[in-house]
Amino acid sequence: MAIPATLPTDIKKIREEFPVLSQKVNGRDLVYFDNAATSQKPRQVIQALIDYYQTTNANIHRGIHTLAERATKAYEETREAARAFINAESSEEIIFVRGVTEAINLVASSYGRAFLREGDEVIISALEHHSNIVPWQLICEQQKAKLRVIPVTDIGEIDLDAYGKLLSDRTRVVAVNHASNTLGTINPVAEITRMAHAHGAVVLVDGAQAGAHLDIDVRAIDCDFYCLSAHKMYGPTGTGILYGKKKLLDAMPPYQGGGEMIKDVTFEKTTYNELPYKFEAGTPNIADVIAYREAFRFILGLGRETIRAHEHDLLTYATERLTSMPSVKIIGTAPEKVGVVSFVVDGIHPFDIGQMLDARGIAVRTGHHCTQPLMDRYEIEGTVRASFAVYNTKEEIDRLAEGLQRVINFVK
Amino acid sequence: MNNETPRSIAAIQDEIIADFALLDDDAEMKVLYVMELGQKLPPMPDEDKTDENIVKGCQSRVWLTARLEGDRVYFTADSNTAITKGLVSLLIRIFNGQKPEAILASDLHFMNAIGMERFIGTQRTNGFSAMIRQMKMYALAFKTKMEIGS
Known part of the structure; x- marks a missing residue:
């Protein structure tokens, strides 16, 4: 892509426009990865x-x-x-x-x-x-x-x-x-x-x-x-x-x-x-x-190309991090994707992962995502879904990976 | 057959509250602890995991059976999710070995005291109420059976 990804410092500025993001959930900084369900609202809205x-x-x-x-x-x-x-x-x-x-x-x-x-x-x-x-x-x-x-x-x-x-x-x-x-x-x-x-x-x-x-x-x-x-x-x-x-x-x-x-x-x-x-x-x-x-x-105002480039970076990074975890399987690996990573973990129910991540202040979606026929297609009950927006960062994806590793370690 | 008199429902609830109080009000520790309790739940035979034994009103799948031994009730349960299994194990700890009338008369208050809704969310809390309801239904059925039998 010709236009460079937004610099992290700019993301910090963008985050400041979203009052909801600056809170703590369960004692930790909120990581909001449920953007496909609804995005947060900037001050101007x-x-x-x-x-x-x-x-x-x-x-x-x-x-x-x-x-x-x-x-x-x-x-x-x-x-x-x-x-x-x-x-x-x-x-x-x-x-x-x-x-x-x-x-x-x-x-x-x-x-x-x-x-x-x-x-x-x-x-x-x-x-x-x-x-x-x-x-x-x-x-x-x-x-x-x-x-x-x-x-x-x-x-x-x-x-x-x-x-x-x-x-x-x-x-x-x-x-x-x-x-x-x-x-x-x-x-x-x-x-x-x-x-x-x-x-x-x-x-x-x-x-x-x-x-x-x-x-x-x-x-x-x-x-x-x-x-x-x-x-x-x-x-x-x-x-x-x-x-x-x-x-x-x-x-x-x-x-x-x-x-x-x-x-x-x-x-x-x-x-x-x-x-x-x-x-x-x-x-x-x-x-x-x-x-x-x-x-x-x-x-x-941000520019759709800039948003797309940043979210693409996040998607690539999240895909790499999750792919490197042996018990995690990403569902949906089309070459052209928006910033959505759906995954399942061997032997751990998506609800349990969602609850554990919430306990660490990380908001993801779990379940069938209102697409039951699609779940049937992959013969799964549901997935954990992390979906990104322009205000998300790679550090937040690290937090997701850490949280996930902790659940996996606990259960194994 | 278990003939010893179990501790009262109130005493076991107090014990659970005391256990959770050790977890520093940390949501993650509480969730992990609940999952750990679930892992310790005695296994349920696969043949009992039927649609008939599924507790209605739970988002996760929860199977529950009960049996009467003498005048005491014993439950077996399992779930497809680890947290829910831990939650049902708390109820089994409280209710197993109690008389049907004690289960029916029980007033469970430990959930509020351990801040359950805060660390498992509203949906699971609703599911938890469904489990309690189902356990009391069994107790009622056993009580009725005992009355007719006597």
């Missing part, structure tokens, strides 16, 4: 929430008073920031949702009801999070469509040959993640999209694990839908975006009814508002949407 409630709080779009104007403007500025962040063509294509789960449910339900027919097929991969499985199961059952699953290879990559064979003229939707929350694998979403389009299918990309880590260009990927959760990319909980190509969103029926999404309501007939408001029924999560803008600023 926290401050935006405080400022909003202290100076602006008002309902948006309908009011004509000063505070309502101010809130509306800030809310729409986030929409524009989101558009720019993923390089969408128009901000009408950005719909605010609660997060990726709601975004996928929206598409599955609205697009599915309108366009899925008996015998049609939806393709997902074996790498998917439950939130990119269950909404499709529900709509397939309702529409009598069929759900097909692309297998993953031993190292944790989507099997593109198998995918090619699954595609047919019955395929209507392909839904895959940009990066796997459990294994970290970065999927070739542009290639997957190109192959789907050749069969006339639309593509949804779950970007939950990409938002904080990868450069996202929806026009380069050419996907039809793309979803992000703010809280996994330094933003607040409870908001996120659904990107959809305008012509598809226009053709789709509303997902929920209520205020904001209508043009005219009579008891006989209601006409719907235009995009993006057609899909934003009711008072939205104004405060968190406004603060979400600061998350985009934070990421772009």
Whole structure:
């Protein structure tokens, strides 16, 4: 990579922006390695929430008073920031949702009801999070469509040959993640999209694990839908975006009814508002949407290349450290990964490792990570997962390795 | 058959509290100690590790069986995770050899005293409550059986 990794001194400065990181847990400095579940928040995001409630709080779009104007403007500025962040063509294509789960449910339900027919097929991969499985199961059952699953290879990559064979003229939707929350694998979403389009299918990309880590260009990927959760990319909980190509969103029926999404309501007939408001029924999560803008600023301020380079260093280092421990086995060794290391240890249950590490102030995730079919694929019950963010350091990875060695020594 | 009168549930709880007090309120020492207790738990025969014997409400898998010897209850247990095995071993230490009515009437307070929720978390604490519930269910069943039998 042309751009050098961020220097450790810079990381120290970055860490200072995250108040939560400076605490002790069980008597030791907190090591936060559960970033794939949710990332910590920088001051500028926290401050935006405080400022909003202290100076602006008002309902948006309908009011004509000063505070309502101010809130509306800030809310729409986030929409524009989101558009720019993923390089969408128009901000009408950005719909605010609660997060990726709601975004996928929206598409599955609205697009599915309108366009899925008996015998049609939806393709997902074996790498998917439950939130990119269950909404499709529900709509397939309702529409009598069929759900097909692309297998993953031993190292944790989507099997593109198998995918090619699954595609047919019955395929209507392909839904895959940009990066796997459990294994970290970065999927070739542009290639997957190109192959789907050749069969006339639309593509949804779950970007939950990409938002904080990868450069996202929806026009380069050419996907039809793309979803992000703010809280996994330094933003607040409870908001996120659904990107959809305008012509598809226009053709789709509303997902929920209520205020904001209508043009005219009579008891006989209601006409719907235009995009993006057609899909934003009711008072939205104004405060968190406004603060979400600061998350985009934070990421772009550091630079996505710099973040990627630093996290790649961490991933490489963690992989080396863990690989050198004989009883540790890393699950998911694709060459292209975000900063996620999932592993199992011979004879020690992931829960016990997680609890022991917590006792040393280290936060990791243990279990199936909402990907039970993937655990079945590798015939394991669960893994321990360490997932990195830009504020993590190699010293923290040393602490993880030390903690792990201690559990192993104790049990053997 | 064990005919000696076991110490009271209250006395054993006090003993556990005293043991944990030696660990300087250090989360890691407590977790290691619990795991060590689990390692000392007498093994459970594999044929008892059935779905039927799984304690519902635990995130980890915990198998529990009980038998009545005379008027005393004895438990056997195992778990797929070392910490949970240690936790169930604490309950076995307290309840083994007690009369069903003593188990039913027992009020376990040692968990708070040793700060259990702080070092094993809420989920496992919930699972721990499920184990106690299951043990009391066995005690109730044995008590009923004894009453009908007499």
